[in-house]
Amino acid sequence: MSRRALVKGLGLALAWPGLSPMQAWAAKFGSELTPSKEELVTSYNNFYEFSTDKGEVRPLAQGVQLGPWELEIGGLVEKPLRLDTQKLAQLFGEEERIYRFRCVEAWAAVVPWRGVGLKKLVEMARPLSGAKYVRFVAHMDPKVMPGLASGHFPWPYSEGLRIDEATHELAFLATGIYGKPLPTQNGAPVRLVVPWKYGFKSIKSIRSIEFTATQPRTLWNDVGPAEYGFYANVNPEVDHPRWSQATEKLLGSWVQRQPTRLFNGYGEQVASLYQGLDLKRNY
Amino acid sequence: MNLGLLVLLLLAPLVRTVWIATQVGLGANPLERLIHLFGSAALFVLVFLLCLPIVTRLAKGNKFLQDWTRRRRLIGLSALAYGTVHLGLYGLDQWWSPKFWANLGRPFVWTGFVSWVIFLALGLTSNQISRVRLKKNWQRLHRLVWLCVPLLVVHLTLKEEGALALALWWFGPLAALWLTERTLKLRRTRREAESLGH
Numbered sequence: 511m512s513r514r515a516l517v518k519g520l521g522l523a524l525a526w527p528g529l530s531p532m533q534a535w536a537a538k539f540g541s542e543l544t545p546s547k548e549e550l551v552t553s554y555n556n557f558y559e560f561s562t563d564k565g566e567v568r569p570l571a572q573g574v575q576l577g578p579w580e581l582e583i584g585g586l587v588e589k590p591l592r593l594d595t596q597k598l599a600q601l602f603g604e605e606e607r608i609y610r611f612r613c614v615e616a617w618a619a620v621v622p623w624r625g626v627g628l629k630k631l632v633e634m635a636r637p638l639s640g641a642k643y644v645r646f647v648a649h650m651d652p653k654v655m656p657g658l659a660s661g662h663f664p665w666p667y668s669e670g671l672r673i674d675e676a677t678h679e680l681a682f683l684a685t686g687i688y689g690k691p692l693p694t695q696n697g698a699p700v701r702l703v704v705p706w707k708y709g710f711k712s713i714k715s716i717r718s719i720e721f722t723a724t725q726p727r728t729l730w731n732d733v734g735p736a737e738y739g740f741y742a743n744v745n746p747e748v749d750h751p752r753w754s755q756a757t758e759k760l761l762g763s764w765v766q767r768q769p770t771r772l773f774n775g776y777g778e779q780v781a782s783l784y785q786g787l788d789l790k791r792n793y
Numbered sequence: 794m795n796l797g798l799l800v801l802l803l804l805a806p807l808v809r810t811v812w813i814a815t816q817v818g819l820g821a822n823p824l825e826r827l828i829h830l831f832g833s834a835a836l837f838v839l840v841f842l843l844c845l846p847i848v849t850r851l852a853k854g855n856k857f858l859q860d861w862t863r864r865r866r867l868i869g870l871s872a873l874a875y876g877t878v879h880l881g882l883y884g885l886d887q888w889w890s891p892k893f894w895a896n897l898g899r900p901f902v903w904t905g906f907v908s909w910v911i912f913l914a915l916g917l918t919s920n921q922i923s924r925v926r927l928k929k930n931w932q933r934l935h936r937l938v939w940l941c942v943p944l945l946v947v948h949l950t951l952k953e954e955g956a957l958a959l960a961l962w963w964f965g966p967l968a969a970l971w972l973t974e975r976t977l978k979l980r981r982t983r984r985e986a987e988s989l990g991h
Contacts, residue, residue: 550821551821553820553821554820554821554822562953562956564820564821564822565820565826617821617822660958662957662958749892751899752899752900752901752951753896753899753901754890754891754892754895754896756890756891756892757889757890757891759822761821761822762821764823764824765824765885765886765888765889766889767889767890
C-alpha cells in the first residue's frame with residue numbers, strides 16, 4: 511500500500527465517526543428517521559407552566575430566558591453534585607440523537623436532540639445501593655410562567671424513572687435541538703428525553719434530580735392516576751380512557767395517521783427492562 | 794338593520810376562522826385547530842342563543858332585543874351549521890383510525906355527538922309546518938336544547954386537563970344571567986307577598 515493511500519485511509523477512518531455522529535446514531539437506532547420541521551416542533555408545545563394551549567406557549571415564552579442554572583443532584587448518592595447546565599456538554603461529551611417523540615395526546619414528531627446521556631450523570635453521582643428511583647423536579651417561576659397560577663395542578667412539575675430506566679443508554683438529557691440551544695418552550699436549559707415513553711415523562715426545565723428508595727410521586731400521576739401511570743410506556747394496545755393510542759399523527763399532517771409502535775419503536779432496546787411486568791396494569 | 798347586525802354577529806366566528814386559517818396559520822396540527830375553531834364557533838352561537846331570551850326579559854321592552862329573540866331560528870340554525878362542520882372535521886380526522894367506532898362510545902365523544910343530534914332534531918323541526926303539526930310536543934322537544942348545556946360541560950371538561958375552567962368560561966355568563974333573573978323574581982314575589990300581607 512502506498513503511503514498516500516494509507517494517509518487517505520487513515521483520514522477517512524478518523525473522519526468517519528468525527529464527521530457524522532448523528533448518522534452513526536441513526537444507523538444504530540433507526541435510519542429511517544427524518545426530523546420533523548423545526549418550526550413545527552418549536553411552535554406546538556405542551557408546557558402547562560405557561561399555558562394549556564399548545565399554540566400559546568411559544569408566544570408566552572418569547573423573551574423569557576430560563577437558565578442557565580446549577581442542576582442539583584442529590585438524595586441517595588455518594589456524591590451530591592451541583593452542575594452548571596452550560597457545562598454538561600463539556601463534562602460528559604455532547605451527542606446528537608434523532609428520536610421519535612410520541613405525545614400521550616396521539617401526536618408525534620421526530621426530533622434531533624443535542625445533549626448528554628443521563629447514564630453518565632448518574633454514574634458521576636454514584637447512587638447508593640438503596641437508590642431505586644430517580645425523581646426530577648422542574649423550574650417554577652410564577653413571574654414568567656403564567657400557567658402556574660392555575661390551582662388545578664400540584665406544582666412544581668415533577669417526574670420519575672426507575673433507576674434502570676434512568677441508566678438506559680437511550681435516556682437522554684437534552685440541552686439543544688436542531689443544532690441550537692433549547693428554546694424556552696421546548697424546556698430550556700435542560701430537559702429529559704425518554705423516547706420510549708409518552709412525552710409528559712420527558713420533563714422540561716429541570717432544576718433538580720434526586721435519587722430515592724421509593725417510587726416518587728409525579729405530577730400527572732397525581733392529577734389523573736387512572737389516565738397517566740408511572741410507567742407511561744408508549745403502547746398502542748393500552749388506550750387512554752378518552753382516546754385510542756393505536757395510531758398517531760405526525761406534526762404537520764392533516765389527516766394521515768401512522769400506527770403507533772410498542773415502546774415507540776424502541777422495543778428492541780428497552781423491552782428487556784419490563785420483562786414479567788404486566789404492561790396493561792402498569793400503564 | 795337589526796337583521797344585518799345579527800347576521801354579522803353570527804358570521805363573526807366564521808370570519809375569525811378564515812382569518813386565522815389564511816393570515817395566522819393553523820399550526821402544527823391544522824385539522825385539530827380547525828376542529829377547535831368550529832367547536833368554539835358553535836359554542837359562541839349556542840351561548841348567545843340561550844342568553845338572548847333572558848337578556849331580553851331582563852331588559853324589559855327593548856324592541857331591538859325582542860326582534861332578535863324572534864329570530865332565534867336563524868341563530869339556532871347557525872349553531873347547527875358550525876356544529877356540523879365541527880363534527881364533520883372530527884369524523885374526517887378519526888375516520889382513518891381503526892378504532893373509529895369504539896371511540897364513539899367514549900364520554901368525551903358521545904356527549905358532543907348527542908348535543909349535535911339534539912340540535913339536528915331542533916333544526917329539522919324549526920319550520921312552521923313542524924310547529925303546527927307537533928303542537929304541544931314542539932315546545933317539549935325544543936326544551937331539549939337545555940340538555941345540551943350539561944352535555945357540553947362534560948364534553949369541554951373532558952377535552953383536556955383542567956378544562957372545567959373552559960366550560961365555566963363558556964357557560965358562566967349563562968349561569969350568571971339565569972341566577973340574576975331568579976334572584977330578581979324571588980325578590981319581586983317576596984315584595985308582593987309582603988305588600989299583600991299589609
